[in-house]
Amino acid sequence: LARARQDYAAAEAAVTALTAQQTEAGEAADLPALESQRDALTARRTTLAAQEKALTARLLPNRKAADLYRQHAAARAELERRWQWVNALASTAGGTLSSKQKIRLEAYIQMNYLDAILVHANTRLMQMTAGQYELERVGAENQRSQSGLDLGVIDHYNGTRRSVKTLSGGESFKASLALALGLSDEVQSAAGGIRLDTLFLDEGFGSLDDESLEQAIRVLAGLTEGDRLVGIISHVAALKERIDKQVVVKKARSGGSTVEVIV
Helix, strand or coil: HHHHHHHHHHHHHHHHHHHHHHHHHHHHHHHHHHHHHHHHHHHHHHHHHHHHHHHHHHHHEEEEEEEEHHHHHHHHHHHHHHHHHHHHHHHHHHHCCCCCECCHHHHHHCCCCCHHHHHHHHHHHHHHCCEEEEEEEEECCCCCCEEEEEEEEEECCCCEEHHHHHHHHHHHHHHHHHHHHHHHHHHHCCCCCCCCEEEEECHHHHHHHHHHHHHHHHHHHHHHHCCCCEECCCHHHHHHHHHEEEEEEEEEECCEEEEEEEC
């Protein structure tokens, strides 16, 4: 019995050893697959490392490019803001603003000066026309046209307004003379002590009737009070009788001309 028991123990130990060997043999059979998987993972890691290095190399210049883009974008936004301001200013000065009257800056300044000139000119014109006519500045008819310096006339006799183009020759001369005198008055009042002492009128008196001529002469006579000199170039005989100091130019038949000073 004792011997049998020893043989049993030896047999059991052999079985355990064989089982262990079998297990080791099975694990050894999976080793090539594990080694293949290890090699694949190693290659994958190498590939990913190379990609990381390449992306890092691209990231640095891309960051610089992004910073440069932000700087240029900010500069462009500032230029656009300034362009909008300058464009609005240019449109205002050029009279091209939409939904606004088409008045250039130059015309706007001239309009203000013309209004001031008309204040003085109408004082003269009312005297020369016995209170019938008064000049006014006519604005733009619509917002599409460049305007603002046109002149109209108010007829106080019938209460109408019309264009200065409808005035007769004599009436146009009176209006022109009034504007010239109004310009002289405005320059003197705005120039700070500058005085226009000399005024020359070339023709135009021939288109006046007797009453209008008398009114124009009275206005000119009023201008000569003081130190102002008014010179008239005309062929109207009625003026020769009213003007004391004259420079008479006569054309000779043989050619040339002669000058005679009458004081």
